[in-house]
Amino acid sequence: MHVDPTLLDDLEWRGLVAHSTDREALREALAGGVRYYVGFDPTAPSLHLGNLVQILTARRLQLAGHTPFALVGGATGMIGDPRESGERTLNSEETVREWVGRVRAQIERFLSFEGENGATMVDNLDWTRGLSTIDFLRDIGKHFPVNRMLARDVVRTRLEAGISYTEFSYVLLQSMDFLELHRRHGVTLQFGGSDQWGNLTGGVELLRRADGVRAHAFATPLITKADGTKYGKTEGGALWLDPEMLSPYAFHQFWLNAEDEKVGELLRIFTFLPREEIERIEGEHAEKPFLRLAQRTLADEVTTLVHGRRETEQATAAAAALFGGGDLHALDPATLSAALAETGTVEVAAADGWPAVVDLLVGTGLCASRSEARRTVAEGGAYLNNERVPDAETVVAERDLLAGSLLVLRRGKKRFAGVRLT
Structure with missing residues (x-):
């Protein structure tokens, strides 16, 4: 198996190594090829x-x-998502089982399961169910000194307010995952977020104590x-990867x-563009930030990775069309609805006839009054x-509707709103 000897240098240049065990030992291990794992707890319907x-x-590794092992x-x-200020929320077995399937499907899109270093999906329920x-206390618990566990940040900060045994002992479960994956598959490297560093080193220490590895x-x-x-937050909530939860x-x-x-x-962490290209983009962005080349490249690259090229093209076309640079009628209905949902869509009942533009300008809040709406139209600043x-008294017609029920009103260059006729 051929491995890239520059991997660790690239990870460090991209800022992806916040902490590590012995750096030179890690470099030596990567030079020979490793089996590694990263874990994801299904504590929501989406990553x-x-x-x-x-x-x-x-994917980079x-x-x-x-060779990757992705653990869901x-x-x-079943224990739930860790929280800084309180106990985890416990979910039902049926809910977790559904989320496991959804999370696995999201991960599988990013890894290859073919070839000499094809990926393997694993589930820690396989070795904990029975x-x-x-056995857990004899085989795992005996390797964890309580004084070391008390020194962990997540424990120390919660001791005064109180911490459950479930939260306190979570490190044992994650460490056991590493041990089982080593014994079953020869895995010798684990990585995760910096908030998991105590759990990551717990696993390394368990392999040393239990198996001398x-x-x-x-x-x-x-x-x-x-x-x-x-x-990780947008105006509407978390930055979910599921298109049904975030368009x-x-x-x-x-x-x-x-x-x-x-x-x-963000370009270094979230894209696969080579170093030379990222540095070129950063240089151009520094000279002309108003062109937003770096942001446009970032948005296109990451959206394509997660949702595909077509969705990226639709998102770009929708943004251009909303600001007057494209054909709104050519947009996919789902994309147009999603775009207008971000700006706010006003529902207007058309039971008493088609509304006039002047009323829509006021109803959407683009204008404060009918007189202001008429003035805006007279000055050429209103668009349908x-x-x-x-x-201003122009009445909308059925031929104006987008996707069967939508209208886009704009005042000037940047203020716009959606209308859904019901």
Whole structure:
């Protein structure tokens, strides 16, 4: 199996190694080819931005010649998602089972399951389902000194407020996953987010204590905005990868709105563009940031990775059309609806006849009053479906409807709103 000897250098240049076990030992292991794993707990119906860092990192390692094992935690998912300020929310077995299937399907799109280093999907429910409490305590628990567990950040910060045994002992379960994957498949490397560093090193230590094996781990950084706050939220909620939970248009817009200070970092972490091209884009962006070349490249690359080229083209066309640069009638109905949902869509009942543009301008909030709406039209600043409105009393007709029920009103160059006729 041929491996890329520059992998670790590339990961470090991209800022993907926040912590690691012995760096030179890790480099030596990667030089010979490793079997590695990364875990995902199904604590929601979809993965999100933070998970995407891990998925793409797994893909980088596979492309460099290493063999991936993607773990979807049917067992640890039963415990729920960790929270900084309180206990986890426990989900039913039926719910977790459904989420396992959805999460697996999302991960599978990014890895190759063919060839010498084809990926393998695993589920920790396979080795925990029949495990007795006594066996767990004898075989796993004896290797974890309580004083070391008390020193972990996630435990220390929760001791005063209180922490359940479930939360306290989670590190044992994740560490056991590493041990089982080593014994079953020869896995010697684990990675995850920096908030998982205590669990990652717990697994490395368990392999050393239980089997005398030297294992390796590294952690990717927490992705933050320029002010230090977490990424992963849009105006409507989390940045989900499932198009049913967050439209490809909204996903594309999120990346398009990346801060100038952070866009270079995001290009390195979330795209597979080579170093020379990213540095060229950063240089052009520094000279002419108003062209937003870096943001447009980032949005197109990541949206294509997650949702495909067609959805990227639709999202780009929708943004252009909404701001007057394209044909609204040519847009896919789902994309147009998603785009208008981001800006707000006003429902108007047409039972008493087709409404006049002047009333729609007021009803959507683009104008504060009918007199302001008439003035806007008279000054040439009102548009219906990107066509300038000649008369404020113009009444919309069935031929104006987009996707059977939608209208797009715009005031000036940048203010627009959707109308859904019911």
